[in-house]
Amino acid sequence: MLSLDPLGPECDSPLGSKDLEEEEGPWGGGSGLPPPGCFHGSWRHDVALDCKGSPEGAEARAWTVYYYSLLQSCLQQAGLPETQDRTQVPRTGCPGAEVTLCILGSPSTFLSLLLEGGVQSPGNMLLCLSPAWLTKVPAPGQPGEAALLVSKAVSFHPGGLTFLDDFVPPRRATYFLAGLGLGPGWGREAAELARDLTCPTGASAELARLLEDRLLTRRLLAQQGDVVVPATLAFTYKPPALLRGGDASPGLRLVELNGKEGQETLVKEEVGAFLHSEALGDALQVAVKLSGWRWRGRQAMRLYPRAELGPVVDTVLALLEKLEEEESVLVEAVCPPARLPFPGSPPPGPELALRICAVVCRTQGDRPLLSKVVCSVGRGDRPLRHQSSLPRTLEAALAAVLTLEAGLSAEQRGGRQVRTDFLGADFALSVAGRALTPVALELNGGLCLEACGALEGLWAAPRPGLAAEEAAAAPLVETMLRRSARYLMEGKQLLVLGAGRVSKKFVWEAARDYGLKLHLVESDPNHFASQLVQTFIHFDITEHRRDEENARVLAELVRARGLQLDGCFSYWDDCLVLTALLCQELGLPCNPPAAMHLAKQKSHTQLHLLCRHGPPWPAPSLYAVPCCPLESEADVDSAVRQVPLPGVMKLEFGAGAVGVRLVEDASQCHEHFSRISRDLQGEADHPGIGLGWGNAMLLMEFIEGTEHDVDLVLFGGRLVAAFVSDNGPTRLPGFTETAACMPTGLAPEQEAQLVQAAFRCCLGCGLLDGVFNVELKLTRAGPRLIEINPRMGGFYLRDWIQELYGVDLLLAAAMVACGLRPALPAHPRARGHLVGVMCLVSQHLQALSSTASRETLQALHDQGLLRLNLLEEALVPGEYEEPYCSVACAGSSPAEARLRLLGLCQGLGIDGPHYPVAYFLSHFK
Numbered sequence: 001m002l003s004l005d006p007l008g009p010e011c012d013s014p015l016g017s018k019d020l021e022e023e024e025g026p027w028g029g030g031s032g033l034p035p036p037g038c039f040h041g042s043w044r045h046d047v048a049l050d051c052k053g054s055p056e057g058a059e060a061r062a063w064t065v066y067y068y069s070l071l072q073s074c075l076q077q078a079g080l081p082e083t084q085d086r087t088q089v090p091r092t093g094c095p096g097a098e099v100t101l102c103i104l105g106s107p108s109t110f111l112s113l114l115l116e117g118g119v120q121s122p123g124n125m126l127l128c129l130s131p132a133w134l135t136k137v138p139a140p141g142q143p144g145e146a147a148l149l150v151s152k153a154v155s156f157h158p159g160g161l162t163f164l165d166d167f168v169p170p171r172r173a174t175y176f177l178a179g180l181g182l183g184p185g186w187g188r189e190a191a192e193l194a195r196d197l198t199c200p201t202g203a204s205a206e207l208a209r210l211l212e213d214r215l216l217t218r219r220l221l222a223q224q225g226d227v228v229v230p231a232t233l234a235f236t237y238k239p240p241a242l243l244r245g246g247d248a249s250p251g252l253r254l255v256e257l258n259g260k261e262g263q264e265t266l267v268k269e270e271v272g273a274f275l276h277s278e279a280l281g282d283a284l285q286v287a288v289k290l291s292g293w294r295w296r297g298r299q300a301m302r303l304y305p306r307a308e309l310g311p312v313v314d315t316v317l318a319l320l321e322k323l324e325e326e327e328s329v330l331v332e333a334v335c336p337p338a339r340l341p342f343p344g345s346p347p348p349g350p351e352l353a354l355r356i357c358a359v360v361c362r363t364q365g366d367r368p369l370l371s372k373v374v375c376s377v378g379r380g381d382r383p384l385r386h387q388s389s390l391p392r393t394l395e396a397a398l399a400a401v402l403t404l405e406a407g408l409s410a411e412q413r414g415g416r417q418v419r420t421d422f423l424g425a426d427f428a429l430s431v432a433g434r435a436l437t438p439v440a441l442e443l444n445g446g447l448c449l450e451a452c453g454a455l456e457g458l459w460a461a462p463r464p465g466l467a468a469e470e471a472a473a474a475p476l477v478e479t480m481l482r483r484s485a486r487y488l489m490e491g492k493q494l495l496v497l498g499a500g501r502v503s504k505k506f507v508w509e510a511a512r513d514y515g516l517k518l519h520l521v522e523s524d525p526n527h528f529a530s531q532l533v534q535t536f537i538h539f540d541i542t543e544h545r546r547d548e549e550n551a552r553v554l555a556e557l558v559r560a561r562g563l564q565l566d567g568c569f570s571y572w573d574d575c576l577v578l579t580a581l582l583c584q585e586l587g588l589p590c591n592p593p594a595a596m597h598l599a600k601q602k603s604h605t606q607l608h609l610l611c612r613h614g615p616p617w618p619a620p621s622l623y624a625v626p627c628c629p630l631e632s633e634a635d636v637d638s639a640v641r642q643v644p645l646p647g648v649m650k651l652e653f654g655a656g657a658v659g660v661r662l663v664e665d666a667s668q669c670h671e672h673f674s675r676i677s678r679d680l681q682g683e684a685d686h687p688g689i690g691l692g693w694g695n696a697m698l699l700m701e702f703i704e705g706t707e708h709d710v711d712l713v714l715f716g717g718r719l720v721a722a723f724v725s726d727n728g729p730t731r732l733p734g735f736t737e738t739a740a741c742m743p744t745g746l747a748p749e750q751e752a753q754l755v756q757a758a759f760r761c762c763l764g765c766g767l768l769d770g771v772f773n774v775e776l777k778l779t780r781a782g783p784r785l786i787e788i789n790p791r792m793g794g795f796y797l798r799d800w801i802q803e804l805y806g807v808d809l810l811l812a813a814a815m816v817a818c819g820l821r822p823a824l825p826a827h828p829r830a831r832g833h834l835v836g837v838m839c840l841v842s843q844h845l846q847a848l849s850s851t852a853s854r855e856t857l858q859a860l861h862d863q864g865l866l867r868l869n870l871l872e873e874a875l876v877p878g879e880y881e882e883p884y885c886s887v888a889c890a891g892s893s894p895a896e897a898r899l900r901l902l903g904l905c906q907g908l909g910i911d912g913p914h915y916p917v918a919y920f921l922s923h924f925k
Contacts, residue, residue: 033059034066043072047164048087051152054132067129071107071154071162078111080160087152090168095149099124099484099823100171101477102150104131104190105179109446112453113473118156120477120825126153126171131189135170139198145416147198148173174484174823177202177421179446196415200483202422203445204414207405209293211420215254215328216242217443222249229440230335230428231279233270234291235263235316236328251279260320267320268313271331275306283333288315292327303334335430335439354429356438357448361422361475364482364806369831371422372452372472421483422476424448449473478806478825485811485823490515492818493565495558497521497541497579498572499529501688503794503871507571508532510810519563521554535561541575542683544653544692551581558586567817569770571792571810573655574692576600589819591790595766599790600690601652603629603698605765606785612764620764623757623776623785627700636673639699640666646702648735649673651680653690656794656882662702662733673697679880686880705779706923707786708744710758711793711801713812715821717768721812721828722755723801728837728920737883739837739920742800743830745894750778757783771813773797796836796869796886803867803890804830834867835897835924836888837917839910841877847909848875848884856908857887865889866904894924 049064050056056064072082101117101124103110110127117125128134133153136146149170155163178194180187180203191205210216215234221227231251236243239256255270257263275286289301304312312331319329337354356373363369410416424447427438452472499522500507508529511518519535523542530536537557541550558565568588570579577597583590598604609624628639629652649672650660659676663669676697679685683692707727713720724746728739744751758774765788773793775786792798792809802808805828812822839848848854854870861868867888875884889904891897898921902911911917 034063039069039073041069041073041076043069043076043082044085045069047083047085048166049129049164051130051133052166054135054151056130056132060130060132064130064132067107071111071127071129074107074111075160075162078115078160080115081162083154083162083164085164087164087166090166091155092168093171095169095172097488097820098171098174099481099488099821100150100173101125101175101177101480101484102128102134102148102153102173103177103179104128104134104193105177105446109179109450110177112449112471113476114156115160116471116473117477117480118160118162119158120474120827121481121823122157122826123155125156125477126150127156128153131193134173134193136193136197142198145196145198148176148193173197173199174487175200175202175480177480179203180205180208191414194414194418197417199417199487200480201415201418202480203420204418206412206414207408207418207420208445210242210405211423211443212445213293214291214442215330216240218440219243219249219252219254221440222252227440228437231274231277231281231283231333233274233331234328235267235270235320236326237320237323238325239328240326253279257320260323263320264313264317267316268309271313271316272309274331275309275312280306280333282336284336285334286312287330287332287334288312288319289330289332290319290322290327291330292324294324294327335428337430355441356427356429357451358425358427359422359448359452359472360425362419362479363475363831364802369475371475374451417487419483421479422449424451449476474825474829478828481823481825482806485815486514488820488823489811489815489818491517492567492814493517493519493534493563494814494817495519495521495563495565495568495582496533497568497570497582498575499524499527500572501871502873503869504571506798507810510808514811514814516814519565535563537561541578542687542692544574544578545694547578547581551578551585554578554582555585567814567819569813569817571813572688573600573653573690573789573791574688576790589769589817591767591769595768596790598765599762599767599772599788600693602650602654602787603627603652603700605761605788606700609761609764609785618756618760620760623761623783625701625703625784625786627698630673630697630699633670633673633677636669636699637666640669643699644701647699648702649676649697649699650735651676651690652696652698653693655689655789657735657737658686658689658880658882659697660735662735663699669699689882703777703779703784703786705777705784707775707777708746708754709740709793709797710754710774710776711797711809712755712758712762712772712774713770713809713816713822713824714759714762714767714772715769715816717763719755719759720822721807721824721826722758723797723805723807723828724751724754725797725800726924728923736840736881737795737838739835739917739924740796740886740888741833741835741894741897741921741924742804743833745924746778754778754783757785761785761788769816771809771816795838795871795883796867796888799867799869800834800836800888804832804834806831833891833894833897834888835891835894835901835921836867836886837901837905837910837920838883839885839887840881840915841872841875841884842881843912843915844884844910845875845877850909852887852908852910854885857885860904866901898924 049068099121114125114127133151135149137149139145139147149172150167151170152166155165176194176197176199178190180191194201194204218229218232222229229251233253235255235257237257237260284306285303286306287301287303302315316329358373359371360368361371405413405420424444426441428441430437430439494516496518499520518533520529520533521537521539523540525538568579568583570576577593577600580590580593580596584593598608606624606627609620612620626643628642630636630639646662646664649663659680661672663672680691680695709725711723724744725740725742726744727737730738754776757776762772767790771792773789776783777786792813798809807824807828815822857868860866869886872884889897889900891900902917905911905917
């Protein structure tokens with residue numbers, strides 16, 4: 001599709017003084033008024049846009065009205081309903097305890113982000129149309145920083161619903177992103193609002209001045225070696241420190257000027273040498289333009305044939321007079337357009353040019369993610385610009401764009417919490433030799449995001465809603481929520497019961513990263529975590545039949561130490577009921593102790609749910625499995641008559657599949673009961689698997705089907721997030737896990753069935769708040785419950801979910817413990833696939849001592865060749881064992897990840913006749 005007016009007035013107008021005058025824009029205090037009569041629509045105009053206590057002048061009011069009309073026009077063209085005015089009934093909330101994602105900027109620029117935010121965090125994505133709707137207030141205990149309060153905004157909800165709301169009391173922003181606009185006056189108030197905030201901030205004037213300086217960003221990109229930039233000659237007047245010195249960049253020539261007058265000879269020599277240099281390649285034209293923050297998006301530009309030395313020199317000298325310090329005049333090659341072949345006939349019409357636009361978002365672990373690529377098509381003899389050509393999908397991959405802020409101080413960034421969370425990168429598709437080459441032109445903020453929004457049909461044309469994964473803004477919304485969660489939790493005081501083993505070492509590293517203040521209750525006085533917490537309380541918590549008494553004693557110890565706790569939680573199986581009892585004693589948020597006990601005792605869970613008939617349907621009883629508790633040898637005969645065989649025998653309070661066995665007949669049931677009664681009598685026999693509750697067992701029906709884990713996040717009895725993984729076949733008659741795959745390979749309908757089954761079983765047991773791991777089997781008759789673990793999933797699950805979805809279950813559990821709704825996207829998206837196998841000492845002792853040693857596996861993990869999760873510290877074989885470690889490989893598809901893992905396991909000696917990895921992975925095809 002050809003652009004209708006790709007030149008624009010600034011391209012073919014003479015370079016007079018008017019072209020280069022500084023213009024004041026909205027919010028900048030100048031005399032500029034919005035263009036009249038821009039929009040045509042039937043929306044209401046008698047809406048309450050004034051903010052009480054913050055009156056606007058006539059000019060600022062005109063811009064607020066303009067942006068409100070622009071929003072309605074965008075919604076109208078997207079086929080979405082008009083904004084409803086709810087200001088007559090102000091919204092109330094919980095300031096400081098809720099996510100508030102605040103955008104200050106043009107609706108057309110940020111509409112895709114706003115609509116995606118309305119889906120991922122309903123009611124928490126707010127658009128402010130005027131700086132008067134926001135207020136900065138000093139932050140107690142943080143000198144020089146301020147909190148940002150929102151008094152009025154347009155809130156976004158699923159289905160494109162929007163509401164104009166007043167907030168009493170004002171909402172406190174947990175994330176702020178300001179569109180800093182074009183021109184020196186535009187965005188001055190927005191820039192001031194964004195500076196030195198306590199909340200995470202996605203843009204600042206300081207960073208924008210750096211990131212949108214063409215010369216600086218081209219030099220940064222060129223220095224990477226694998227990014228091509230246009231051949232550029234730059235005359236820079238008193239350059240900034242980041243441009244001084246340093247290594248030469250391919251294709252870039254910087255000429256530093258200490259003065260603007262008397263440079264005729266130097267300019268003529270440099271331009272002449274540049275126009276004749278090989279760096280210009282096949283370029284037939286050069287462009288002369290200005291570079292610097294003042295000229296961002298509105299500078300004049302002139303095109304000249306490469307052979308015209310005189311006009312190029314004259315234009316450079318004229319522009320030098322306009323420079324201020326740290327600004328530049330650029331002479332750059334106009335990239336020759338790629339010629340598309342038309343066999344047998346000449347191309348119809350003018351030659352076409354392609355401009356590629358990519359949006360790159362910061363994701364989990366500060367990694368850049370290419371979110372979307374679009375391209376604009378226009379005439380090859382004219383420069384393509386944003387907003388003057390129509391975007392189309394471009395099926396291509398681009399390398400990640402570097403961020404500029406590494407190494408900058410907080411002052412240079414505009415505040416301690418300022419980071420660049422998304423960038424737009426513009427490329428021209430050109431030809432170098434006989435190869436198509438993307439040439440990096442510049443970095444920008446909202447323009448590429450707006451272009452991707454247009455591609456998605458959000459305002460360019462009415463069309464049905466897009467699939468969630470198509471939204472370019474989705475990774476940015478996830479980052480906004482993730483940073484909001486950190487902000488809400490920073491400094492929170494939490495009591496943790498039970499430190500766990502080496503597999504939970506990540507807890508202490510994550511707590512430090514999040515700024516959590518942890519206080520630990522632990523039985524082992526020498527546990528390594530005792531040195532990593534604010535307060536360590538040594539207390540024997542292994543005898544769980546005394547949990548009620550222990551909870552009262554611990555509550556007194558907490559009060560005696562003067563701990564001011566925001567929450568209390570545990571991720572360790574043994575301590576879950578004690579934690580609920582202690583929370584009850586201290587008045588902290590938690591599930592009822594009876595619900596935790598019900599979920600902890602496996603036979604009680606199933607028998608309770610078997611009695612939970614609907615409505616609403618489907619009732620939890622549909623998922624429960626018949627079983628019988630086994631307190632003594634005499635109970636075995638009775639159980640065999642009630643439970644169909646083959647069956648599964650397991651410990652009532654067990655964990656890690658220790659002691660779980662398939663039994664075919666009554667004699668095997670008696671034999672296994674006697675063995676467990678003899679070998680696993682108390683906590684000392686196998687610490688950490690629940691023997692502090694005793695060694696009672698149960699017999700349950702064996703269910704045929706594929707096994708799956710569903711990790712749930714619940715808050716207030718509502719489902720916040722769910723993550724489904726698939727398990728490989730176990731080595732019967734044992735049930736120790738062998739292999740896993742995430743995300744699930746099930747059809748969406750089957751995945752939804754599992755999520756609903758897990759959710760309804762948790763509600764049926766009274767589990768309303770927390771992070772829970774539910775094990776199920778998917779049979780031909782639907783999901784069946786194996787057991788509920790009323791805590792965060794163990795083994796590799798937290799790590800995998802964080803890696804694939806950017807969601808940290810530990811942080812979610814901590815938020816729930818503090819009474820805060822976890823700041824999670826409503827529809828998390830996996831960024832790839834992981835397939836893994838478990839290593840067992842009994843099967844892999846030789847490999848784990850040689851080819852697959854801990855050091856070797858760790859080195860491969862550090863190189864990104866595999867993902868290692870260490871579950872045990874020592875290589876000690878035993879009859880009742882848990883996995884030693886999990887080894888996984890990533891891929892863009894399950895097949896790719898599976899093949900990588902199989903090859904790795906064969907090379908490391910993990911695969912073998914007695915441990916056939918290919919068979920364990922066969923479920924994931």
